[in-house]
Amino acid sequence: MTSITRNLPWFVKDLGVAIVGEKCYVSLVENLHLQDVECLKYSLSKGLGIGIVVGGSIMKVPQLLLITSAKSARGLSLSAYALESLAYAITLAYSYRNNFPFSTYGENFFLTIQNVLITLLIIHYPSSRLTRTESSGPKLALATLTTVVSGLAMSVVPLSTLAALQVATIPLSLFSKIPQIRQNQRSRSTGQLSAFAVISQIAGCLARLFTTSAEVGDPILLAGFALALLLNCVLGLQMWVYWGKDVRESSIPVGTRIEEAEEEKIPAAAWQEDGKVEVVIQPASPITSTGARQQPGRKWARKVD
Structure with a gap:
């Protein structure tokens, strides 16, 4: 052989x-x-690392497709994705500038790009249909400019500063997941949140704990992945609990104020007699020539000079 x-x-x-x-x-x-246990462990780590990088290149694609196909970002937290994008970008810059093997951080490159796109889509497609008539152009321009400036800054800051920022990604990861967790809990629904993305993040964090300990051994990175795994598990639990309990969006047409929609409702009364249900719809109040709606119970008469 x-x-x-x-x-x-x-x-x-x-x-x-x-x-x-x-x-x-x-x-x-x-x-x-x-x-050869040492080489077996190293080879397994390399294989997992390459698999994570490949998986990371498509991890958030289903989430992007969900938003674009529904033209809605309902259920997605803007602050959560903005903070998560920043955490990915810091980890990418920290690992690259420390010359870590690409297999130990490569997915952060793809995840940063995908997360930035999702963040911009959340700005472009507000979760509330009643606010979609507002222009999102200035907000998109500001978000794009902020992204470019942040990327340039992380490429030139000293390594000591970048290491401090990497430490900051631990609480940043915490705060990036909490808004999404709170929003899911409050609405009792996960909205347009992709189950594939959540499950992939859980599997990726598990694999990254192994590959980082085997190839790098950086305690800062290990702590960050451990915390991310915990919070991703919470999101996975919410996905399982709220599966199928989606909240339907309001059927109010775009641009219609709630007060106008309520005004158009016609009261109805119904009762049951001899096994039959009769429905009586009260007629709407007549509208005067000036456009004012006549109040119920008030008689109007034309004044004769």
Whole structure:
């Protein structure tokens, strides 16, 4: 068997060395030393890391499709996604500038882009239908400018400052999930929140705890992933509890004020007699020539000079 594994095509060997390194490739593939626990652990970490990066590139795509297809961001917290985007961006900059292996943080690159897009869509599609007539252009422009400036700032700040920001992502992760958790609890619904995204985040945090401890061992990153796992589990529990208990949006047409909608309601009375239900609809009050609605019970008479 080793005569085969030691004569694999060059592109297979180059790929294996690029993933697990020369030492572990020779030990596990060429010599088939499957008892090499250190290399097995390292290879598993690398495999999980690559899987997380690939999964992260599509993790929030279902959420984007849900918002764009429904043209609504109902149930999604703007503050939650804005803070989460900032946390992803800080972790991306911190890991890149410390020259960590891409397999240990690569998903943050894709998640940052996807989260920024979701945040902009939440601004573009307000959760309330009664406020959709307002222009979202200035808010979108401000959010885009803030994103660009933040990205440039994190690429030039000193590493010591970036390390402090990375520590700040621990409470930032906490505050980024709490608004979404509170909104779900308050509305008893998860709205347009994607179940695929929530489940993927739980699986990703579990895998990241293993890969970070195996390849980097950075306690700041480990603490951040542990906290994110806990809060993502809370979101997953809410998704399970409120599954199917969606809240329907109001059928009031766009741009209609609530007072106008209430004014158009016609009272009705109903009673049951001899097994039959009769419904009596009270006629609307007549409208005068001046456009004023006549109040019930008041008689109007034309004044004769």
